[in-house]
Amino acid sequence: MRMDDYQALCELETTPQALEATVSYLAARMKPFLQTLEPVLICYPDDGPASLGGIFKEAVIRCQAAPVFWGPDYRWKELLRIAFDTHANTVIGHPLVILGLTKLVKATATPLYFYDAILCGDPFAHWIVDDVKKGLDCRVWGCYAVRSGPVIAGFSCEQDAGIHIRADVFLPDVPDQKTEARYGSKRGKLYFQSAKDPQVVFDPMEEVLLHHQPCSCGCNEPRVIETCSLREENLSRELLEDRFLAWSSVLDYHAQKTEFGMALELVVFPGESLPKVPSAAKLKVRPWNPEEDIPFCMHRYALKIPEKIHEKG
Ligand SMILES: [Zn+2]
Numbered sequence: 001m002r003m004d005d006y007q008a009l010c011e012l013e014t015t016p017q018a019l020e021a022t023v024s025y026l027a028a029r030m031k032p033f034l035q036t037l038e039p040v041l042i043c044y045p046d047d048g049p050a051s052l053g054g055i056f057k058e059a060v061i062r063c064q065a066a067p068v069f070w071g072p073d074y075r076w077k078e079l080l081r082i083a084f085d086t087h088a089n090t091v092i093g094h095p096l097v098i099l100g101l102t103k104l105v106k107a108t109a110t111p112l113y114f115y116d117a118i119l120c121g122d123p124f125a126h127w128i129v130d131d132v133k134k135g136l137d138c139r140v141w142g143c144y145a146v147r148s149g150p151v152i153a154g155f156s157c158e159q160d161a162g163i164h165i166r167a168d169v170f171l172p173d174v175p176d177q178k179t180e181a182r183y184g185s186k187r188g189k190l191y192f193q194s195a196k197d198p199q200v201v202f203d204p205m206e207e208v209l210l211h212h213q214p215c216s217c218g219c220n221e222p223r224v225i226e227t228c229s230l231r232e233e234n235l236s237r238e239l240l241e242d243r244f245l246a247w248s249s250v251l252d253y254h255a256q257k258t259e260f261g262m263a264l265e266l267v268v269f270p271g272e273s274l275p276k277v278p279s280a281a282k283l284k285v286r287p288w289n290p291e292e293d294i295p296f297c298m299h300r301y302a303l304k305i306p307e308k309i310h311e312k313g
Contacts (some may be wrong), residue, residue: 006147008200012170013151014050018196021168022152026059026143029155030090033116033139034063034197039086043079043093043105045298050150052120057093065090074298076251077290084160087113091136094148095119095128096245096252096297103248104137107269107288114138121148123206123227127246146204148300151251153192154224159217162225170202171195171220174210183223184213207229247275251288258282267293 014017034040040060044053047069060067070079070093079101083091091098091114098117105112114136119129120143133140136264144154154165165172174188190208190260194200208224215223243263244253249272252263263282268274270287277283 006202008197009146009194009202010149011150012194012196016049017151019049019055021229022247023058023062024053025166026055026152026155027062029141029143030118031060031063032158033067033107033135034060034090036064038090039068040065040087040090040092041068041070041078041083041086041088043091043097043187043244045071045074049290052089052145055150055152056120067100067244067295071213072296075290076100076288076293076295080110083112083256083281084110090116090118092118092120092143094133094295094297095121096241097295098132099128099245100251100295102132103251103269106135106248107251111159112136113145116141118143122146122147122204123224125241129241142151146202154221158213159215161215161217162211162223163227164215164219164221164223165192165220168195172210172224174282185209186213187226189230190227239297244275244277248272249274252293252296 004109013022040055042053042060044051045055047057053069058069068082070082070087079097083101090100097118104110116139117132117136118141119132123144126307129140129142142156143152144165145151146153151168152166154163157164170192170194170206172190174186174190175185177188187209188207190204190206192202192204194202207228207230209226210222210224212222214220216294244250244266249269250266251269252267256263260282263284264277265284265286266274268285274285
């Protein structure tokens with residue numbers, strides 16, 4: 001048995017047939033709330049067939065809604081402008097991008113028109129869902145994209161009872177459960193076995209409560225709730241997210257390990273109170289620069305930054 005084989009998993013899930021299954025899966029999940037021709041803002045830089053942006057674009061078109069994209073200018077400022085100008089009713093993106101958008105709405109008093117937000121990535125803290133729900137005054141759905149890549153592992157239960165795991169992609173299990181099964185549920189470290197190749201096992205480094213019994217929403221796919229990351233880098237990431245990003249005054253932050261210890265950069269809205277920062281860390285606090293700032297989490301997508309931003313800098 002091969003463990004934590006993300007590469008093998010991606011190969012299995014990015015064949016034309018698997019991508020087609022992913023598009024129809026997402027279309028089926030979004031169909032109940034997407035209206036015909038409604039503008040849907042997709043916050044990913046890429047729209048190739050095996051990218052998150054491309055998969056969502058196809059699924060949105062299949063629901064007869066109208067995808068709009070953020071870019072090629074990926075500044076926060078531009079995100080807010082496109083959301084406002086297009087009157088998008090649904091937004092899909094990385095949880096931290098949508099959280100940032102929520103803060104921009106408050107800081108700039110810009111009215112947006114969202115009914116639904118789909119936060120798409122590895123499992124994320126529940127306070128992010130609550131903040132987005134409150135800040136954008138809309139419904140919030142979670143889409144489980146493994147490592148924020150093109151493998152879509154599941155989608156929020158319609159009745160808010162966790163994330164249903166796609167049966168055609170994964171057979172989830174908790175082989176060494178910590179506690180007794182209660183109502184058929186198991187708590188412990190989660191493993192995903194590929195439904196297409198049992199030799200491929202993926203370790204999401206999560207501790208969860210896994211339910212196999214049918215859900216009250218009518219879906220029979222297993223669901224995970226109460227996810228808790230076991231990955232050390234995620235633990236510190238989540239700790240920092242909780243400590244800084246939970247503040248509405250902090251638009252974005254970046255942490256980097258250097259030879260002198262942890263270096264933190266906070267991008268803030270001036271004039272508001274700020275969180276306390278650990279004294280061991282080197283710190284740079286600076287105001288949001290609308291002419292330049294791009295979400296830190298977007299840099300992983302190898303953005304092509306438009307020339308005009310550099311010129312202005
Ligand atoms: Zn359900």
